[in-house]
Amino acid sequence: MSEKILSGALKCIDNEFASPKMSDGFSSRELDPVRKFHSQLPGYSRTPLHALDGLAKQIGVGKILLKDEDYRFDLNAFKVLGGSFAIAKLLGKKYGLADSDLTLENIKKHIDQPMTFTSATDGNHGRGIAWAAEKLGQKAVIYMPVGTAAERIKNIENLGAEVIVTDCNYDDTVRIAYDTSCNNGWEFIQDTAWEGYTDIPLWIMQGYATIVSESIEQFDEAGLVPTHIILQAGVGSMAGGVLGAFANHYGPGTLTSLIVEPEKADCIYRSGKAGDVVYVSGELDTIMAGLACGEPCTIGWDILKNNATGFFSCDDSLAATGMRILANPVPGDSKVVSGESGAIGIGALYALANHPDGQTVMKHFGLDSNSVVFVLSTEGNTDPVNYQKVVWGGSHSASF
Ligand SMILES: Cc1ncc(COP(=O)(O)O)c(C=O)c1O
Numbered sequence: 181m182s183e184k185i186l187s188g189a190l191k192c193i194d195n196e197f198a199s200p201k202m203s204d205g206f207s208s209r210e211l212d213p214v215r216k217f218h219s220q221l222p223g224y225s226r227t228p229l230h231a232l233d234g235l236a237k238q239i240g241v242g243k244i245l246l247k248d249e250d251y252r253f254d255l256n257a258f259k260v261l262g263g264s265f266a267i268a269k270l271l272g273k274k275y276g277l278a279d280s281d282l283t284l285e286n287i288k289k290h291i292d293q294p295m296t297f298t299s300a301t302d303g304n305h306g307r308g309i310a311w312a313a314e315k316l317g318q319k320a321v322i323y324m325p326v327g328t329a330a331e332r333i334k335n336i337e338n339l340g341a342e343v344i345v346t347d348c349n350y351d352d353t354v355r356i357a358y359d360t361s362c363n364n365g366w367e368f369i370q371d372t373a374w375e376g377y378t379d380i381p382l383w384i385m386q387g388y389a390t391i392v393s394e395s396i397e398q399f400d401e402a403g404l405v406p407t408h409i410i411l412q413a414g415v416g417s418m419a420g421g422v423l424g425a426f427a428n429h430y431g432p433g434t435l436t437s438l439i440v441e442p443e444k445a446d447c448i449y450r451s452g453k454a455g456d457v458v459y460v461s462g463e464l465d466t467i468m469a470g471l472a473c474g475e476p477c478t479i480g481w482d483i484l485k486n487n488a489t490g491f492f493s494c495d496d497s498l499a500a501t502g503m504r505i506l507a508n509p510v511p512g513d514s515k516v517v518s519g520e521s522g523a524i525g526i527g528a529l530y531a532l533a534n535h536p537d538g539q540t541v542m543k544h545f546g547l548d549s550n551s552v553v554f555v556l557s558t559e560g561n562t563d564p565v566n567y568q569k570v571v572w573g574g575s576h577s578a579s580f
Contacts, residue, residue, distance in 0.1 A: 181544050183453070188579040189531040190443075190494040192541060195485070197455040200433030203483045205382050206424035211389040213279035217268055218261060218390045220283050222315070227251045227258075227391075229398040234510030235526075239533040240542065241551040243404060246506075246526070247395055250517050250560025253311070257470075257522075257559040258391060259371070260308030262417070265387030266369055266380050267297065267312050288316055296321055296366040300357040302350055302414070302469045303332035303562055305371045310341035321366065323357040325350045329469070329563040349464050350414075351475045372415040372477040382479055385421030392425035395554065406554040408436045408547065410525040413448045413484075414473040418558070420480030423487050432487060436545055439484060440492040440528045442466035442499070447476050448484060452491035457481055467496045467566060467576060470521030470559060490545060492528055496520075500576035502527030506557065507571045519567060522557040529553070535580050 185191045218224055228248045236244040249258040268282045275290040296319045299309045306322035313320035320341035324333060326348060333343050346353045354370060358377075361368035373381035399405060409426060411419040419439050426435060441449050444466040450458040460474035502523030506516040518526070532538040532547065542548070561567045569575045 184541055186531060186535040186537050186541070188495065189498060189535050190492050190528060192490055192492045193453055194490050195452055195488045197485050198488065200427070200487050202427060202432055203424040205386060206428045208428060211386060211425055211428065213282065214265055214386055215390045215393045217265055217282050221264065223253045226394045229395060230514040230516060231402065232509070232513045234513045235505065238510060239529050240549065241547055241553050242549050243552040244555060245404065245406065245552065246516060246555045246557055247391060248516055249522070249556065249558050255307055255311060256562050257304035257307070258388065259304035260311055261390050262371055262384030262387035263305055263308035263369055264312040266383035269383040270367065270380065284315060291316065291318070294318065296364070297369050298322065298357055298361045298366045299369050300350065300354040302472060303328065304470055304559060307336050307339065309369055310336045310339035313341065314339045323353050325353045329565065331563055331565065350473050371417050373479045375478065378479055381417060381477060385417050385424065385480060388418050388421035389425040391556065392422055392429065396429055404552050406435055406552045408438065408551050409554040410438045410440060410528065411556060412440050412471055412521060412524050412558060414471040415475065415477040416448045416480035416484055417477040420477065420483035424483045427487055436489045437487060438490050438492060438545065439488050440494055440524050442468040442471050443493045443495055445472045445474055446493040447474050448481065449491040449493040451476055451481055452488065468499050468520045468524060469563065494524055494528055497576045497578045498527030498531050499524045500570045501530050501578050503567070503570050505530060516557055517560045518557040519559040519562045522559040525555040
């Protein structure tokens with residue numbers, strides 16, 4: 181399929197460069213310690229997997245299984261899984277601990293000098309780093325891009341971290357955080373990779389495997405096997421990590437995987453079209469703040485290039501529509517509180533089912549009454565002001 185444009189909603193392409201394979205760092209040996217580590221953190225429990233049967237019927241697929249990361253610890257988003265595991269691996273390496281010995285208490289016992297962890301964030305990753313630093317009794321300094329919502333800043337400060345808001349976009353904020361960290365001898369824990377900076381982002385991506393481990397358990401309990409997975413991308417670390425972990429379990433190329441992004445920051449979509457990394461620069465002005473990233477994570481991109489089936493670039497109105505659908509469920513379905521970056525997968529499905537040209541895309545990707553579609557709501561209500569504008573005020577309504 182050449183690029184297909186559903187006007188006012190989304191555009192999509194096939195991944196013509198796909199060559200499904202297992203990904204380095206995503207074998208069972210490497211992933212098994214991840215959930216074990218998270219399980220011993222205070223407040224750990226599995227996040228729910230909702231079967232949205234009423235919505236599935238309306239969309240025209242067999243099942244929609246939505247993993248609800250609003251319930252991840254008390255942090256309203258999945259991101260802490262990556263940052264906490266990377267910090268554990270880093271300190272484990274520093275103090276000579278085996279993966280099997282990575283527990284919070286054990287790591288804490290070994291820390292022999294004060295440490296500062298730093299990172300750049302649109303909100304959720306930095307909140308996870310601040311949370312992990314606080315649990316370890318250490319300091320965090322978190323950099324955030326211009327225009328960050330006040331609530332997201334407050335949530336990080338409430339964990340005892342120092343927040344510095346820059347006057348530039350996410351990708352430039354990452355560079356500022358990196359430079360400052362190097363100059364001060366801090367531990368830089370960033371959820372994106374580039375040439376020469378790959379260990380920590382790989383551990384972060386491995387950290388997301390807990391989502392996959394829990395989901396597989398929940399699929400098995402329900403007697404279901406997914407046929408499709410829809411994952412949203414900012415830099416593509418999460419989508420790469422989750423896809424890498426699913427491929428390890430179900431086999432490469434077994435699931436149809438669709439990667440969704442905001443049109444204003446669609447670096448993975450453009451990379452998918454070109455078959456190589458493409459940057460998007462400028463303001464990255466989208467309501468999907470967690471996905472407002474213009475420079476792909478190199479190691480995440482490698483996994484997506486090999487294993488993703490298709491790429492979608494979506495209008496902001498689809499994220500808003502997804503939020504409203506999940507907040508006002510079809511009778512019988514669970515209500516899900518999902519923020520802008522969390523709800524885009526459902527918004528994209530809605531567009532495919534309801535746009536006049538959507539059915540051809542559904543057919544092309546094999547979305548039909550036999551499909552079991554996994555969707556990840558990556559965050560809850562992390563920006564209450566905008567959440568209310570969207571869900572109550574009806575802002576960003578769909579135009580098709
Ligand atoms: C809520 C939410 N969803 C999805 C993502 C995308 O993750 P990644 O940047 O690894 O692609 C983010 C990133 O911060 C996020 O905060």
